Amino acid sequence: MFMDFKTYQRHGLHRRPPFEMNVRPGHERLKELPPNPKEIQYNPCQEAYPASNVQEGSFKRFREWSDSEVYPDTVRAVSIYQSASVAESSEAPAFAFFNDGDGYLWRQGDVRATRVFDTMTSRGELPPLVAVFVNPGAHERYPDQRSIEYDTVTDRFVRFIDGEIVPLVENTIGRPLTSDPTRRLICGMSSGGICAFNAAWHSPRSFGLVLSHCGSFTNIRGGHNYPSMVRRHHRKSIRVFLQSGLQDLNVIPGSWPIANQDMAAALELAGYDYRFEFGEGSHTLRHGGALFADSLRWLFRD
Numbered sequence: 001m002f003m004d005f006k007t008y009q010r011h012g013l014h015r016r017p018p019f020e021m022n023v024r025p026g027h028e029r030l031k032e033l034p035p036n037p038k039e040i041q042y043n044p045c046q047e048a049y050p051a052s053n054v055q056e057g058s059f060k061r062f063r064e065w066s067d068s069e070v071y072p073d074t075v076r077a078v079s080i081y082q083s084a085s086v087a088e089s090s091e092a093p094a095f096a097f098f099n100d101g102d103g104y105l106w107r108q109g110d111v112r113a114t115r116v117f118d119t120m121t122s123r124g125e126l127p128p129l130v131a132v133f134v135n136p137g138a139h140e141r142y143p144d145q146r147s148i149e150y151d152t153v154t155d156r157f158v159r160f161i162d163g164e165i166v167p168l169v170e171n172t173i174g175r176p177l178t179s180d181p182t183r184r185l186i187c188g189m190s191s192g193g194i195c196a197f198n199a200a201w202h203s204p205r206s207f208g209l210v211l212s213h214c215g216s217f218t219n220i221r222g223g224h225n226y227p228s229m230v231r232r233h234h235r236k237s238i239r240v241f242l243q244s245g246l247q248d249l250n251v252i253p254g255s256w257p258i259a260n261q262d263m264a265a266a267l268e269l270a271g272y273d274y275r276f277e278f279g280e281g282s283h284t285l286r287h288g289g290a291l292f293a294d295s296l297r298w299l300f301r302d
Contacts, residue, residue, distance in 0.1 A: 036280075036281065036282040042110075043289075044110060044290065045289065045290055046293070047119040048119075048292070049119075054119055055084040056084065057084050061079045061080075062168075068164050070160040070164060071145075071149060073139055073141075074137025074138060074145060076138065079101055080132050080133075081114050081117065081131045082129075082173055083117055083121040083128055083130075085121045085128040091178075092179070093127070093129055093173075094128065094183040095132075095178060095184045097132055097161060098134065099134065099150060099195050100192045101134045101135050109285070110285040110288070111292050113133070116296070117131060120293060120296060126296060132169050134165060150191035150192055150216075151191050151195070151216060155202035158202050161186075162203065180208075181209075182239075183208075184206065184207045185207065185210075186199050187210075187211035188212065190216050191216045191220070192213075197212055197217075197263075198223075198226075207238070208238050208239060210238055210240045211296075212240070213285055213287075214249075214260070216253075217256075219254050227266040230263070231270060236272075239299055240267055241299055242263060242275070242276045243276075243277045244256055244257055244278055245257065245280055248281070260276070261276075275295075275298055
């Protein structure tokens with residue numbers, strides 16, 4: 001049922017592509033892609049433009065956080081947001097984790113996550129919420145640290161979140177986050193998208209909600225095996241929102257449109273609570289940003 005390793009080597013499948021791919025922060029790579037005229041239809045969702053009377057959440061940024069033991073000798077930016085409603089509630093706040101954090105945090109970007117959170121929490125469409133926006137680590141010896149963290153199909157990254165980032169967040173806000181997986185979201189784009197699914201797959205108790213934009217379910221570090229794994233394993237207690245588009249990447253590790261369609265088909269067969277939005281966009285956050293508020297409503301629904 002599986003290819004043995006000698007056959008795998010004989011076909012050269014163990015070798016990396018002859019050039020570096022998908023290893024730099026997403027917002028850097030996206031600038032190099034040609035514009036897609038069909039993406040003009042995708043704009044930040046209405047909730048990304050809060051009304052003047054909407055109270056902004058609070059914010060703290062660690063520009064060069066370097067206290068990780070799971071990924072030693074790395075430096076990264078970590079930004080922590082609290083919705084204004086957190087201070088008014090005695091309950092443990094919901095939690096959202098974002099890979100490639102600055103791409104989702106940028107207030108003139110395609111998503112503008114904190115502005116959407118301000119709007120939706122003020123309306124009561126989302127519970128009081130704490131979000132952390134974490135960039136991939138920078139390492140002197142490993143220029144592909146992003147790929148090491150995001151594309152590797154193990155539980156290492158979720159151990160990094162549970163053991164190091166969550167304590168940092170809780171110490172910063174001075175209260176515990178909710179332990180309810182149905183109120184804990186992990187989100188990412190491209191390699192960050194498969195990383196989000198990977199974290200929930202390995203630890204459904206840590207994250208019960210997954211938001212994947214143009215997820216890299218392709219042969220970078222073994223992620224192309226996920227559709228088969230989803231079909232073969234018992235169903236995990238996670239809710240999954242996938243997004244991709246007709247003009248998504250098609251390069252040596254695989255076709256992103258086909259890979260995401262394959263993941264959606266696997267989730268359907270295995271009986272998951274999932275939603276797949278397949279548009280006309282390319283490998284950007286434009287479509288995901290247009291859908292961002294709607295995707296949050298769907299994921300956090302009771």
